[in-house]
């Protein structure tokens with residue numbers, strides 16, 4: 826079986842301008858974003874292996890926060906997830922797969938989680 830390294834960042838709360846209804850087109854709203862990124866992995870991680878042999882998990886946080894454009898309205902949360910996937914694939918050729926889950930916090934009525942998960946493999 827192929828070896829793989831998976832990096833995770835879960836439960837980032839990010840304000841994003843998104844939504845299909847007119848009241849959602851003017852003000853950013855809170856999304857809970859979680860990411861899983863698969864990476865081609867070296868043969869071995871020794872005690873002195875530098876970070877350059879892996880990927881900084883803070884790069885995932887950047888893709889889901891500061892790398893999202895503030896002036897763009899994303900009609901669907903799927904498009905938010907797509908932007909995050911593209912950022913990660915462009916950032917690092919070793920990224921083979923990205924999974925992004927997004928929960929739209931403002932629509933929960935009794936603590937439920939409503940949202941999407943997008944999985945993209947490098948093409």
Ligand SMILES: Nc1nc2c(c(=O)[nH]1)N=C([C@H](O)[C@@H](O)CO)CN2
Nearest residue numbers: 844845846849900901902903929932
């Ligand atoms: N698959 C999706 N379904 C829905 C979305 C979405 O982005 N992707 N968005 C909405 C509305 O914006 C809703 O969240 C507002 O209350 C509905 N369904």
